[in-house]
Amino acid sequence: xxxxxxxxxxxxxxxxxxxxxxxxxxxxxxxxxxxxxxxxxxxxxxxxxxxxxxxxxxxxxxxxxxxxxxxxxxxxxxxxxxxxxxxxxxxxxxxxxxxxxxxxxxxxxxxxxxxxxxxxxxxxxxxxxxxxxxxxxxxxxxxxxxxxxxxxxxxxxxxxxxxxxxxxxxxxxxxxxxxxxxxxxxxxxxxxxxxxxxxxxxxxxxxxxxxxxxxxxxxxxxxxxxxxxxxxxxxxxxxxxxxxxxxxxxxxxxxxxxxxxxxxxxxxxxxxxxxx
Amino acid sequence: xxxxxxxxxxxxxxxxxxxxxxxxxxxxxxxxxxxxxxxxxxxxxxxxxxxxxxxxxxxxxxxxxxxxxxxxxxxxxxxxxxxxxxxxxxxxxxxxxxxxxxxxxxxxxxxxxxxxxxxxxxxxxxxxxxxxxxxxxxxxxxxxxxxxxxxxxxxxxxxxxxxxxxxxxxxxxxxxxxxxxxxxxxxxxxxxxxxxxxxxxxxxxxxxxxxxxxxxxxxxxxxxxxxxxxxxxxxxxxxxxxxxxxxxxxxxxxxxxxxxxxxxxxxxxxxxxxxxxxxxxxxxxxxxxxxxxxxxxxxxxxxxxxxxxxxxxxxxxxxxxxxxxxxxxxxx
Numbered sequence: 001x002x003x004x005x006x007x008x009x010x011x012x013x014x015x016x017x018x019x020x021x022x023x024x025x026x027x028x029x030x031x032x033x034x035x036x037x038x039x040x041x042x043x044x045x046x047x048x049x050x051x052x053x054x055x056x057x058x059x060x061x062x063x064x065x066x067x068x069x070x071x072x073x074x075x076x077x078x079x080x081x082x083x084x085x086x087x088x089x090x091x092x093x094x095x096x097x098x099x100x101x102x103x104x105x106x107x108x109x110x111x112x113x114x115x116x117x118x119x120x121x122x123x124x125x126x127x128x129x130x131x132x133x134x135x136x137x138x139x140x141x142x143x144x145x146x147x148x149x150x151x152x153x154x155x156x157x158x159x160x161x162x163x164x165x166x167x168x169x170x171x172x173x174x175x176x177x178x179x180x181x182x183x184x185x186x187x188x189x190x191x192x193x194x195x196x197x198x199x200x201x202x203x204x205x206x207x208x209x210x211x212x213x214x215x216x217x218x219x220x221x222x223x224x225x226x227x228x229x230x231x232x233x234x235x236x237x238x239x240x241x242x243x244x245x246x247x248x249x250x251x252x253x254x255x256x257x258x259x260x261x262x263x264x265x266x267x268x269x270x271x272x273x274x275x276x
Numbered sequence: 277x278x279x280x281x282x283x284x285x286x287x288x289x290x291x292x293x294x295x296x297x298x299x300x301x302x303x304x305x306x307x308x309x310x311x312x313x314x315x316x317x318x319x320x321x322x323x324x325x326x327x328x329x330x331x332x333x334x335x336x337x338x339x340x341x342x343x344x345x346x347x348x349x350x351x352x353x354x355x356x357x358x359x360x361x362x363x364x365x366x367x368x369x370x371x372x373x374x375x376x377x378x379x380x381x382x383x384x385x386x387x388x389x390x391x392x393x394x395x396x397x398x399x400x401x402x403x404x405x406x407x408x409x410x411x412x413x414x415x416x417x418x419x420x421x422x423x424x425x426x427x428x429x430x431x432x433x434x435x436x437x438x439x440x441x442x443x444x445x446x447x448x449x450x451x452x453x454x455x456x457x458x459x460x461x462x463x464x465x466x467x468x469x470x471x472x473x474x475x476x477x478x479x480x481x482x483x484x485x486x487x488x489x490x491x492x493x494x495x496x497x498x499x500x501x502x503x504x505x506x507x508x509x510x511x512x513x514x515x516x517x518x519x520x521x522x523x524x525x526x527x528x529x530x531x532x533x534x535x536x537x538x539x540x541x542x543x544x545x546x547x548x549x550x551x552x553x554x555x556x557x558x559x560x561x562x563x564x565x566x567x568x569x570x571x572x573x574x575x576x577x578x579x580x581x582x583x584x585x586x587x588x589x590x591x592x593x594x595x596x597x598x599x600x601x602x603x604x605x606x607x608x
Contacts, residue, residue: 172328173361177375177422178349191365
């Protein structure tokens, strides 16, 4: 028997979902609102929700005081570069695990995932030393590689789940048709996995964009991305909430907009394989 | 060209031997059908010939050349899969052209070949569609088209019709047989359906548990099954196999008689039985009869008015009686 949901029940569910959604979104909303307040309004108690003197002054100050475009550009290079590099490495890795699994494939997958459980600060010191040796401190290449390595397990896992859904016979057909391994991956597997690869790329860009621990610790000025841009408004300036909010809003806006437009892909990617 | 020879080929998955040492010769231009119950190793055998699985020991010769260690593409064979295995992101044209593109053929020659294959297979008006927009039968034709453009030494079919509905299956069966008559290329065809085997094959290879039980033309297998397994597997409805008194009378452990080789009478005969179910097809009547020696099936040509509970007599046609020893093998 199909489960029947009454209209009343449905509206309660909807209201509940909205409440949770708003609760999660509230900090972002508050940041955006605060960025349009004066410093005095920003710390007013009781807090002013919508009725305050709207101003763009904070944005002007932030723009004047630091070079937003350079941070933005660094974020794009680091997030984009690490994702691209990660995908190039992950596609063949996921291919082999999905289509020619060995007895240890499951263990390797678990082991890769387990690296995500290691607290990053545990390896900060050795990493820092390695970076000094290689001359990678405050460089794009260094951050691209670190963020790629950090997110690689997730990329491989996601692609692996996608590839598992592709019937092996199609790849065998390609082999019978004379495709080399490279052609098989390039002409058959990759085009079939485009939706999966797209959502993996999206998620990874978001993760890399928001990554703050390594980007803050391994950069100074040259290669610093937007996370460093926000951070520069928190400590040395004292508590200038309105300006900090303006800087935060500017830092998260690009990824927020991108996420908004690619919601469908993202949700599909994250729930893929869960339901057949 | 298109001779394939397997010499002492074996296949193990881990410790499990799925194909014990096996020898088989497939002649040029032959239509060979591997038939057997599911899990008998027929698909594995085909995949070994295709090169999609590595053999554990033995040798595979294709046109006299050792192909044991050649990759699938290098063997010059084309395969049609059960699931069609079309490339879903490519148009029909690109699907058929794919093997030619991989072979590095120039575009003009590819176009000409694709058009040619499309004409033979009635696909000309579908060339720009995607596989998802085609019916099952059309998809199967695309898969065949992709195989024929390569002009392979042999075609390998892995249960290609089992995803089609019954009516379409009969049509495609005819089309594949006609294709074989036109191309005269060696074809190896795997099926669990003995009707497909009987109707299409020049030569049938009956497999059970990875072993070849018998190799022969359809009528050879029908007339002289080598053992009780082949006797029971080939022919529809199945041969009646009787043990006990009637077998001992003939000096055998088991005797076999096909349903069409039993004469039925309501008054007298050798064996008496009660009709359990009567199936009236118009052209034939199939009677499922309970006897002292177990349940038997009888095929009566035309219509016979009997029903559940009726008592009948059956007499086997002595010329078509098969005798098998205690080891299950045929006694000449």
